[in-house]
Amino acid sequence: MIDVYREAVTRLSRVPGVSGALVVEAAAGVPVVEELKPDVSGTAVAALAAALFQRTAQASETAGYHGLRSLQLDADGGHVLIAGAGDLVVVALVEDDAQMGRVRIEAMRAARSLLESAGSN
Amino acid sequence: MEVTPAPPQPARPAARAVPPPPVSAPGDPAHVFDSMKGGPLFGVLLLDRRGLVLAGSLGDPQSGQADELGAILGSAIDEAMRAVTHLSLGTWQGLLLDCETAALHVTPIGTEALVVVAAHREAPAGWLLRTAAHAASLAERFVGVYS
Numbered sequence: 001m002i003d004v005y006r007e008a009v010t011r012l013s014r015v016p017g018v019s020g021a022l023v024v025e026a027a028a029g030v031p032v033v034e035e036l037k038p039d040v041s042g043t044a045v046a047a048l049a050a051a052l053f054q055r056t057a058q059a060s061e062t063a064g065y066h067g068l069r070s071l072q073l074d075a076d077g078g079h080v081l082i083a084g085a086g087d088l089v090v091v092a093l094v095e096d097d098a099q100m101g102r103v104r105i106e107a108m109r110a111a112r113s114l115l116e117s118a119g120s121n
Numbered sequence: 122m123e124v125t126p127a128p129p130q131p132a133r134p135a136a137r138a139v140p141p142p143p144v145s146a147p148g149d150p151a152h153v154f155d156s157m158k159g160g161p162l163f164g165v166l167l168l169d170r171r172g173l174v175l176a177g178s179l180g181d182p183q184s185g186q187a188d189e190l191g192a193i194l195g196s197a198i199d200e201a202m203r204a205v206t207h208l209s210l211g212t213w214q215g216l217l218l219d220c221e222t223a224a225l226h227v228t229p230i231g232t233e234a235l236v237v238v239a240a241h242r243e244a245p246a247g248w249l250l251r252t253a254a255h256a257a258s259l260a261e262r263f264v265g266v267y268s
Contacts, residue, residue, distance in 0.1 A: 040208075048204040055197040056218060063179075063190035065239075066221035073201050074217070075210035093208065104246070 004117040005033040008090065008110035015106045017098020019078075022091045023114065026050050032088065040093070049091045053082045070108060072100070079103075083111035086118055150176035153263045154256060161241035161248075163223060165256045167263065168235045171195060176263055179239050190237070194227065198235065215253065217246060226253040228260075236260040 005023045012021040013035045022034035022042055029050035034042035057068035073080040079094040081103055090110045094103050153176040154165035164179035166187055172195040179187050198216070205213045218225040219242070226238045226249050238253045 044207060048200070048207055052197065052200040052204055055193075055200045056216070059190060059193045059197050060218060060220040060223075060225070062193050063186045063223075063239075065223040065225070068218060068220055070219040072217040073204060074214040075205045075212060076214055077209065077211035080204060080208065080210075101246075 001117060002033065004113060005088075008113050009033045009035050012090065012092055012103075012106050012110045015092075015098075015103055017095045018092050018103060018106075019095055020045075020093040021110075022046060022049075023085075024050050024089045024091055026053060026084070026087055026089050036093070045091065045093070049080065049082050050089060052080075053084065053089050057084070070104070070111070072104070081107050083107045085111040085114035088114055088118075090114065150263075151178060153177055154259055157252065157256060157259070161244040162252065163239040163241065165239070165259075166191065166237040167230070167260045168194065168237060170198075170233050170235070175234065176260070177236075194235070194237065198227065198229075215250075217249065224249050226250065228253050228257045230257060230260045230264055234260065234264055 009021045009023055012018060020036035020040055022036065022045065023032040024030065024046040025032055029047040031042040031046040036042050036045070052073070053068065053071055056071050060066065060068045068084060070081065070083040078096045079100065081092040081094055083090045090107055092103055092107050094100065153167065157165060165177045166174055166179060167176040168191040169175055172191040174187055174191050201213055201216055213229065216227040222242055224240050224242050224244050228236045230236055236256050238249065238256050240249055240252070
């Protein structure tokens with residue numbers, strides 16, 4: 001199972017403009033697999049990303065829009081993309097000038113592969 | 122010839138009060154974003170940072186949930202700002218949400234307000250970003266009038 005996670009993270013982090021990627025246990029907010037720059041704390045990113053995803057998912061449910069599939073946080077210095085995958089979330093840290101369309105596709109693909117892997121086990 | 126006096130005329134009614142402006146007048150909070158209606162757009166909401174609705178409506182079957190959405194979105198935005206600060210990403214510009222039955226975009230209006238655009242979930246992300254930018258400019262004008 002961990003190989004599937006690692007492959008998803010490796011593939012996502014190779015997309016141009018992606019500066020880091022990780023798979024996070026959503027409820028606990030802890031990293032499962034990460035590929036980040038040395039100066040970025042996976043523990044902190046995992047906790048922040050999981051909290052953001054869960055809060056936003058709660059808002060979506062409350063408004064009647066049901067589950068949250070993905071979330072893209074845009075800032076003037078870059079982006080954070082989070083895709084839900086059951087109990088996990090896939091997180092990509094993205095540079096400001098990246099091709100977000102491609103990053104979004106790859107993040108959703110990674111999330112799907114995690115879901116399929118969970119379903120087959 | 123006998124002249125018959127004209128029958129007394131009923132008193133003229135007093136001048137009527139000026140009617141109130143129509144509900145679609147500029148500045149009417151409910152109709153600030155009416156010019157954007159159509160296509161895959163469900164609606165637009167302007168919220169203050171406490172999550173209270175300032176203007177607009179979601180305009181879809183879930184529109185009764187606007188207050189609840191506003192109330193809970195505030196804490197999600199706090200998390201977003203925390204993430205942006207921790208990752209040294211500068212100022213947050215927006216939040217694009219892909220939900221099961223809708224696509225949402227949240228844009229900050231200054232430091233005190235948020236504009237939420239809700240659209241059909243199949244709405245293209247690029248279209249949603251442009252629509253959100255347009256909604257933000259309308260919201261800035263509205264907030265400017267009342268600031």
